[in-house]
Amino acid sequence: MKSLILASQSPRRRELLEQVGLRFTVHPSTIEEQVEEEMTPEALVQELARQKAADVYSHYPEDIVLGADTLVAVDGEVLGKPRSEEEAAEMLHKLSGKTHQVHTGTAIISEQGETVFAETVHVTFYPLTESEIDTYIQSKEPEDKAGAYGIQGLGAVLVERIEGDYFSIVGLPVARVVRVLKKHGSG
Template identity: 55%
Template structure:
């Protein structure tokens, strides 16, 4: 498989691509993330992924570029990355004992073609005590993750069950990405 550019600074996406032994470089998108409030969660996350990939592609026109974005949605509300402890605690309280959806959008852009898709997973949290939420927030883990938690770390202890692709929740549905990249060879 030819090397490509990952338009993301996410250490989790980088790790997943390395895990499957792909050759790539990283260049972060410089675009401001804009969500159209009329979009469905799937449309919003696909658009964000495409915006990132396109931004990096415009500076690297002879390369294949992958953009990705992940959002957490509960009760129709998109939960981004918490700005502070108060917001992280509010998000975790909202997710406590409930089911939410995680959407990851992926866009692969080259001179010849573009493929954009979304994957969805359902996540159910245990009922969380105030002490559990406070301890998790003190760990620092929530602050660079949509919805204020990361399933791949200590946040895994908050999750009772999932339905769907675990890697979608981590931030990159790796099997589907690898298959899509075959169309760019």
């Protein structure tokens, strides 16, 4: 049987795959990401996921490779991972009291071909006070998260509601991934 290779070093993606009982190994992609400036967020996450999966698949052509990428967008602006506490605070101010989108692109590559898709989830934040933002930043949780928050951790208290797949916000739409993996000969 083909092995599943996760082309990501995200601990959250590993946890989600383990949670649904999948056996896999991790081989993060090391490529320099190439994207066009004018891409939509949905197209961008799909392309980044595809690039990561294709890079790792080139090393494991007998296996099934899963790549993913997640980003946050609000008012047409893409928010990546903050590079500083100041940038995290700026992002959280932009999200405060608004609905934003979390886009997760997924690419699965095997001998069967490529399956690439994106899930978009609408997330609404409560209005945040300066104190709430400062306390959250001091937790260090925003440091490696797109949009400077993690819904699966302390960031859960920032969220008023979501519309869509919760697991996509965490980093991987696991139910859809499992179904696509079956089409690629896994499990």
